[in-house]
Amino acid sequence: MRTVIFRFTAPYLTALMVLFSIFVLLRGHNEPGGGFIGGLIAASALAIYGIACGVVAVRRSLHFHPLSISAAGLFMAVVAGLLSLLLSSQFMTGLWVFPTIFGTELALSTPLIFDIGVYLVVVGSISSIALALEERESD
Secondary structure, three states, X not given: OOOHHHXXXXXXXXXXXXXXXXXXXXXXXXXXXXXXXXXXXXXXXXHHHHHHHOHHHHHHHHOOOXXXXXXXXXXXXXXXXXXXXXXXXXXXXXXXXXXXXXXXXXXEEHHHHHHHHHHHHHHHHHHHHHHHHHHHHXX
């Protein structure tokens, strides 16, 4: 399945899918989507890249071990819940901050931190599974 056309188009398709997954992640607060769906799209992009270019190329492009990415995401999700406890609210209560950056009010929240954590957990765990299966297949 490693045709010339597939190897040539896979990096562009992967970049487009990762960009779309970030869009779905950030859009997920007001409309359907979020960290889980965005993470699945990104993990699918990495799987396509792995099929086209090999497991070594995917591991090189990730810079970190996929399980480390999952651990960082789990840490972010837990921190998002603990921030509300520091402000004497119930665990996982949503908190918002509205800083003004370059004259534009930006809404930052703990649900966004939680969604990013879920995104990283899904990308790391699914990528780890996919890479392990692709390594087995090449043996």
